[in-house]
Amino acid sequence: MYKYGFTNYFEGELHFTGHDAVQVGPWLNVYILFEIKNVEILPEGLTEPSALAVYDKDGELQEIIAHDEGVDCEYKFTDKEKVQITDYLQKAGVNRVEKE
Numbered sequence: 001m002y003k004y005g006f007t008n009y010f011e012g013e014l015h016f017t018g019h020d021a022v023q024v025g026p027w028l029n030v031y032i033l034f035e036i037k038n039v040e041i042l043p044e045g046l047t048e049p050s051a052l053a054v055y056d057k058d059g060e061l062q063e064i065i066a067h068d069e070g071v072d073c074e075y076k077f078t079d080k081e082k083v084q085i086t087d088y089l090q091k092a093g094v095n096r097v098e099k100e
Helices: 079-091
Strands: 014-024 027-036 049-055 061-068
Touching (some): 061 079
Antiparallel strands (some): 027 049
């Protein structure tokens, strides 16, 4: 993860602990919980990292957003972290919006 402007950069090895999918109109919001295995002390301003993955009505992943304490934060995921998250979501079978 890194803070906007590439400050406080680190590459997290994510250990996923669960997720919750919420249908919001045509969107599927997936809130993802994880621990970071290779970081002993989180950088200042990051206390409880998590992620939000947003799928469109066709089941396509549109965005992965870094959260801290359940809300958007100033950090972003690296490409390798996004791959870890995407792999987790695929293995968990989270890729479709439920048809109404």
